[in-house]
Amino acid sequence: MSRIDQLISxxxxxxRETQERMSDxxxxxxxxxxxxxxxxxxxxxxxxxxxxxxxxxVDDLAAAKGDPELSTMSADLQxxxxxxxxxxxxxxxxxxxxxxxxxxxxxxxxxxGDEAALWAGNIFHMLTKYAERCxxxxxxxxxxxxxxxxxxxxxxxxxxxxxxxxxxYEGGTHRVQRVPETESQGRIHTSTMTVAVLPEAxxxxxxIDPKNIKIDVMRATGPGGQSVNTTDxxxxxxxxxxxIVVACQDERSQIQNRExxxxxxxxxxxxxxxxxxxxxxxxxxxxxxxxxxxSEKIRTYNFPERRVTDHxxxxxxxxxxxxxxxxxxxxxxxxxxxxRSRRLEAASTA
Numbered sequence: 001m002s003r004i005d006q007l008i009s010x011x012x013x014x015x016r017e018t019q020e021r022m023s024d025x026x027x028x029x030x031x032x033x034x035x036x037x038x039x040x041x042x043x044x045x046x047x048x049x050x051x052x053x054x055x056x057x058v059d060d061l062a063a064a065k066g067d068p069e070l071s072t073m074s075a076d077l078q079x080x081x082x083x084x085x086x087x088x089x090x091x092x093x094x095x096x097x098x099x100x101x102x103x104x105x106x107x108x109x110x111x112x113g114d115e116a117a118l119w120a121g122n123i124f125h126m127l128t129k130y131a132e133r134c135x136x137x138x139x140x141x142x143x144x145x146x147x148x149x150x151x152x153x154x155x156x157x158x159x160x161x162x163x164x165x166x167x168x169y170e171g172g173t174h175r176v177q178r179v180p181e182t183e184s185q186g187r188i189h190t191s192t193m194t195v196a197v198l199p200e201a202x203x204x205x206x207x208i209d210p211k212n213i214k215i216d217v218m219r220a221t222g223p224g225g226q227s228v229n230t231t232d233x234x235x236x237x238x239x240x241x242x243x244i245v246v247a248c249q250d251e252r253s254q255i256q257n258r259e260x261x262x263x264x265x266x267x268x269x270x271x272x273x274x275x276x277x278x279x280x281x282x283x284x285x286x287x288x289x290x291x292x293x294x295s296e297k298i299r300t301y302n303f304p305e306r307r308v309t310d311h312x313x314x315x316x317x318x319x320x321x322x323x324x325x326x327x328x329x330x331x332x333x334x335x336x337x338x339x340r341s342r343r344l345e346a347a348s349t350a
Contacts, residue, residue, distance in 0.1 A: 004054075004085050004088070004089075007088070007089070007092060008051045008054065008055070008088070011044070011047055011048060011051050011092065012048065012051060014044060015041075015044045015045075015048045018037060018040050018041045018044060019041065021037050022034075022037055022038065022041060039100055043095065046091055047088060047091040047092050050084060050087055050088045050091055051088060053084055054081065054084040054085065054088055057077060057080045057081045057084055058081055060073075060077050061074065061077040061078060061080075061081055064077055089344060090340050090341075090344055093340050093343040093344045094343060096164075096165065096168070098164050098168075098199045098274075099162060099164055099165035099168075100161060100162055100164070100165070101163065101164040101199040101200055102157060102158060102159045102160070102163050102164070102199075102200040103157070103158050103163045103164050103167050103168075103197055103198060103199060103200060104141065104155065104156070104157050104158075104197075104198045104199075104200050104263070104264060104267045105127060105155070105156055105157075105158065105167065105170070105195060105196070105197055105198070106153065106154075106155045106195070106196040106198070106264075107120050107123060107124045107127070107151065107153060107154050107155070107156075107193065107194075107195055108120060108152070108153040108193060108194050108196075109146070109150065109151065109152055109153070109193050110173060110191065110192030110193045110194050111191060111192045112189065112190070112191025112192060113191075114146065114147075114148040114150070114180075114182070115180045115182075115189060115191045116150075116191040116192060116193055117146035117148055117149075117150035117151055117152055118146075118148060118149060118150035118180075119150065119174075119176045119191050119192070119193050120150050120151045120152070120153070120154070120193040121146075121149065121150035121151045121154075122150075122176075122324060123174050123193055123195065124151060124154050124156070125324075125326075126323065126324050126325070126326055126328070127167070127170060127195070127326075128156065128326075129325055129326025130166075130326040130327070130328045131158045131160075131163075131167075131326075132326065133326050133327070133329075134160065134163075134166060135160060136158045136159060136160035136163050136166075137158070137159040137160060138156060138157070138158055139156060139157045139159070140154065140155075140156045140250065141155045141156055141157055141248065141250070141260045141263070141264060142154070142155045142247070142248045142249065142250050142260060142261075142264075143155070143250060155264060157200065157263075164197070164199050165336075166332055167197050168197050168199075169298075169331070169332060169335040169336075170195050170197055170298075170328075171195050171196055171197040171298075172194070172195060172296045172297065172298035172299075173192050173193070173194050173195075173296060173297045173298060174192065174193055174194070174195060174298065174299050174301065175190060175191070175192050175297055175299070175300045175301070176190070176191050176192070176193075176300075176301045176303070177189075177190050177300065177301070177302045177303060177304070178301075178302075178303035178304070179303070179304075188303075188304065192297075196271075198264075198267040198268060198270070198271045199267070199270060199271070199274075200263070200266075200267055200270075201266040201267050201269070201270035206266040206269050206270050206273075208239070208262070208265065208266065208269070212239060212240050212241050213237055213238065213239055213240065213265075214237070214238040214240060215235060215236070215237050215238075215258065216235070216236040216238075217232045217233075217234065217235055217236075217254055218232055218234045218235075218236065219232055219233075219234060232254065233249065233251065233252055233253060233254045233257060234247065234248070234249035234254075234257060235247065235248050235249070235254060235257040235258045235261050236261070237258070237261040237262060237265055239265055239269065242269070242272065244265060244268050244269070244272075246261045246262075246264045246265045246268070247261065248260045248261040248264070297311060298310065298311060298312055299311065299331075301320060301323070301324070302320075303320065305318075306318055306319070306320040306321070307320060308320055308323050308331075310331055310334070310335070312335070312338075313334055313335060313338045315330075315331065315334045315335075317330060317331070
């Protein structure tokens, strides 16, 4: 049995078994397991359809070779078989198990003072507009506006099937080259901001012992430190074992701010656990685009040339305004294609 025949046989077996599990009453009555099996079936549907197209193309090719009147079609059918084989291999590449998750994104100003804060605001709007284009729901969790109109930092959630698969490539340092509004000499300045993309963790995935957290309440403040309300509604949560600190003050209710702070804390602890796992599985890291570290410069936005360049895949677009308005689909597609190609290469050499 050839390699492709073996892949298709395994695929068809998995597809049948998953269909049978969906019909199992014990699975159907367990909402969590039913959701997991449903996601798995959805993942297999595309590859399964390709496998059936491949089988039909192989049969057509065999028939053409055995019929003198159809022999002229053999070359085209051979190309179709090869195309379907390649598409099938790509579709079967191991996907990131986190891809279906919602995400929490942390945006922070980097180097460049007020201009960096304005740039952080630009990227925040770019990412939220992109999320809306994708049909995802956006929720601001906490923010710290700057006096100049940008953000020192802002944390927001994006909810929707496959949100992490889209936004995971945005993590890192985004660099801008432009003339700031406050620059009287017309000189181009370079500023940065950072994006952290965290898969949202369920409570069952990250259990936090109440004994391991310290919660402080305080009065919420705005830009410049002025008080913005008269109640102690702001919350700061410290995870004592790791020293991770999360503060939330955007909601007027102390309970709501605490819930949001705990959501962010769970996501950061989840990310920390994933990083430790990835460090232990060094080979798996080879299949990822970039390291995901915030210190890594992933993209440059050049205003004078209206150019955006993604340094990880050497991909450049000349539609800066559209990109900043949320049109990131070309970058996401290019990054996903590169990611799949690397995973396929790693799988074929394993």
